[in-house]
Amino acid sequence: MDFSLSDNDRALWESARRLALGELQLAGPASGFDHSAWNRISELGVFQVDPADTPGALARTTHLLEALGTGGADRGLLFAAGAHFFGCLWPLLQLGTPAQRELWGPPLESGRAIGALAITEPEAGSAISALSTSVTTEGDQVVLHGHKTLVTNATVAQVLLLIAKEFPNRGSLGLSAFLVPTNTPGVSLRPIQTIGLEGAPSGEVELNSVRLPATSRLGAAGGGLGVLLAAMQAERTAILAGFLGAAEFDLARCDHYLKSRRRTGEQSSLADHQAVQHTLAEIRCRLESARWLLYRGLWEVTQGRDRIAWPAMVKKCVSEAVYECAHDIQCLYAGAGWRNLNRSATAVQDTMAILAASGTTEVQLNTIASQLTKTLVPLTGPGAP
Ligand SMILES: Cc1cc2nc3c(=O)[nH]c(=O)nc-3n(C[C@H](O)[C@H](O)[C@H](O)COP(=O)(O)OP(=O)(O)OC[C@H]3O[C@@H](n4cnc5c(N)ncnc54)[C@H](O)[C@@H]3O)c2cc1C
Missing domain, CATH: 1.20.140.10 (Butyryl-CoA Dehydrogenase, subunit A, domain 3)
Known part of the structure; x- marks a missing residue:
C-alpha cells in the first residue's frame, strides 16, 4: 500500500492549495453557490479523468479536494464538487455507454456542466426499496413521474443521475438509473433552505411525465442498484x-x-x-x-x-x-x-x-x-x- 503522490500529482496538490489559500480566500465566503470559484477549480482540472487510468482519477480528485480544503476552500464548494464528481460523473464513466460518456463526459469533466445524484424522495430516504418515482416505457421512450428531494446541486445542475423504480414488485432490484437533462420539459427544480453547506445548493426535483429517449437509461433496466x-x-x-x-x-x-x-498583564x-x-x-x-x-x-x-x-x-x-x-x-x-x-x-x-x-x-x-x-x-x- 503506497499512499504517496507522484511528482505530477504533488505539484497539482500544491497548485490546488495555493488557489484556495490565495484567490479563493481573498474572494471571501460567497452566499450560495459560488460560480466563479467553481470555474476556478474546474480550470485547475479537479474533474479531469485520464481514460487510461480511471481508478487513478478517483484518487486524484480525492487528493485535490483535500488540498483545496487545506487551503481553506469553503466546505459547501467542496461538497458540491464531490456530489458532481463522485455522485454523477464517476458512475457515468464506470457504467455509461460510449455515446453517454461522449455526450456528458467532456462537459462534466470541464465543469461547464454540473451534475447531481437524485435518489432521495420525501417518503424514501434511508429505505431505497421504498422509492416510488415511476418509469413507463412507450416505444423507444421512457416516461418518468415522481418527486426527489435534498438533491445537492439540483438548482445549478445541467444533468441529474436519477434513480427510479421501473419494476415495482422487485424491491431494490426493480430500480433503474437515468441521465436526465434538467432542461427536459416536465422537470422542475426548487431550492431548499438548509442550515449549513450553503455553497452546495440543495433542491427539490419534480418530474411531471418527463419523456426521455430510452437511451437515457444508465445501465440495464433493473440495474439501478448497481449504479x-x-x-x-x-x-x-x-x-x-x-x-x-x-x-x-x-x-x-x-x-x-x-x-x-493573552490575558492583560500575563505572558502565557x-x-x-x-x-x-x-x-x-x-x-x-x-x-x-x-x-x-x-x-x-x-x-x-x-x-x-x-x-x-x-x-x-x-x-x-x-x-x-x-x-x-x-x-x-x-x-x-x-x-x-x-x-x-x-x-x-x-x-x-x-x-x-x-x-x-x-x-x-x-x-x-x-x-x-x-x-x-x-x-x-x-x-x-x-x-x-
Ligand atoms: C447534506 C446532505 C446532502 C444530501 N445530498 C443528497 C443528494 O445529493 N442526493 C440525494 O438523493 N439525497 C441527498 N441527501 C439525502 C440523504 O441521502 C438522506 O437524508 C439520507 O439518506 C437519510 O434519509 P432521510 O433524511 O429521509 O432520513 P430517514 O430515512 O427518515 O431516517 C431518519 C432517522 O432514522 C434512522 N433510520 C432510518 N432507517 C434506519 C434503519 N434501517 N436502521 C437504523 N436507523 C434507521 C436514520 O439513521 C435517521 O437517524 C442529502 C442529505 C444531506 C443531509
Whole structure:
C-alpha cells in the first residue's frame, strides 16, 4: 500500500492549495453557490479523468479536494464538487455507454456542466426499496413521474443521475438509473433552505411525465442498484476528503488564535494550558486516524477489492471525526466562536449536515454489520472454533 503522490500529482496538490489559500480566500465566503470559484477549480482540472487510468482519477480528485480544503476552500464548494464528481460523473464513466460518456463526459469533466445524484424522495430516504418515482416505457421512450428531494446541486445542475423504480414488485432490484437533462420539459427544480453547506445548493426535483429517449437509461433496466452502489462507493469513500483538509486549516487557525490570546498583564497564552493542548492533540489524533482510514478505503476501492464495507466505514468514521473536530474547535473559541470567528460556527453546521449525506451513520452501521463476516480475520488452524 503506497499512499504517496507522484511528482505530477504533488505539484497539482500544491497548485490546488495555493488557489484556495490565495484567490479563493481573498474572494471571501460567497452566499450560495459560488460560480466563479467553481470555474476556478474546474480550470485547475479537479474533474479531469485520464481514460487510461480511471481508478487513478478517483484518487486524484480525492487528493485535490483535500488540498483545496487545506487551503481553506469553503466546505459547501467542496461538497458540491464531490456530489458532481463522485455522485454523477464517476458512475457515468464506470457504467455509461460510449455515446453517454461522449455526450456528458467532456462537459462534466470541464465543469461547464454540473451534475447531481437524485435518489432521495420525501417518503424514501434511508429505505431505497421504498422509492416510488415511476418509469413507463412507450416505444423507444421512457416516461418518468415522481418527486426527489435534498438533491445537492439540483438548482445549478445541467444533468441529474436519477434513480427510479421501473419494476415495482422487485424491491431494490426493480430500480433503474437515468441521465436526465434538467432542461427536459416536465422537470422542475426548487431550492431548499438548509442550515449549513450553503455553497452546495440543495433542491427539490419534480418530474411531471418527463419523456426521455430510452437511451437515457444508465445501465440495464433493473440495474439501478448497481449504479447507486457505484455512486455510493465513490461518495462514501471520497466526498469528505475536502472536509479533512478543511479541518486541518481550521485547526491551524484555532492554534494561532489560542497562542495569540493573552490575558492583560500575563505572558502565557491560552495555548499554554494543558487542557487546551490536550484538546488540540485529540483533534490531531482524530484527523490523522480519519485520514488514514480514508486513504485505506480509497485503496480498497481503486484496487477493486471492496465496494461496500470500506466505503461505509470511511463515511461513518470520517463524518463523525470532522464533526467532532469542528465541535471541539468551536468550544475552544468560546464566545468568539459564537460570533463565528474564523467561521467556526459555520464549520459545525457544515459538518453536522454531512452526518446524514450518502446515508446516515445508522445506515452505514447496518452495512458494516451486514458485511462483517467478510471483513473478519479468518479463524483457521487446529485451535479454531
Ligand atoms: C447534506 C446532505 C446532502 C444530501 N445530498 C443528497 C443528494 O445529493 N442526493 C440525494 O438523493 N439525497 C441527498 N441527501 C439525502 C440523504 O441521502 C438522506 O437524508 C439520507 O439518506 C437519510 O434519509 P432521510 O433524511 O429521509 O432520513 P430517514 O430515512 O427518515 O431516517 C431518519 C432517522 O432514522 C434512522 N433510520 C432510518 N432507517 C434506519 C434503519 N434501517 N436502521 C437504523 N436507523 C434507521 C436514520 O439513521 C435517521 O437517524 C442529502 C442529505 C444531506 C443531509
